Amino acid sequence: IVRAYWLAVKKCEPGEVYNISSGKSISIEKILKMLLEMSEVDIEVVKDAERMRPSDVEVLEGDSTKFRELTGWEP
Numbered sequence: 001i002v003r004a005y006w007l008a009v010k011k012c013e014p015g016e017v018y019n020i021s022s023g024k025s026i027s028i029e030k031i032l033k034m035l036l037e038m039s040e041v042d043i044e045v046v047k048d049a050e051r052m053r054p055s056d057v058e059v060l061e062g063d064s065t066k067f068r069e070l071t072g073w074e075p
Contacts (some may be wrong), residue, residue: 007071021062024074 004020012018037045067073 004067004071004073004075007073008067011071012067018067018070019062019064020073021064023062025059025061027059040064051054 001020008018008020011070032045036045038069
């Protein structure tokens with residue numbers, strides 16, 4: 001990631017938008033489970049359907065094609 005940021009500073013056009021991502025999606029639920037497994041604290045997680053918004057999505061996946069083609073970077 002540090003190399004990607006360095007390449008962004010050196011090669012990217014100011015004001016343009018570039019995604020720096022692995023291209024692999026992972027759900028928030030899976031990340032939460034991993035963090036809870038590392039934690040020494042027992043935490044109960046409860047989903048509250050009322051807090052969910054229609055625009056919420058289960059999984060987001062970044063597309064770094066534009067950045068990779070410009071810089072040659074690979075995750």
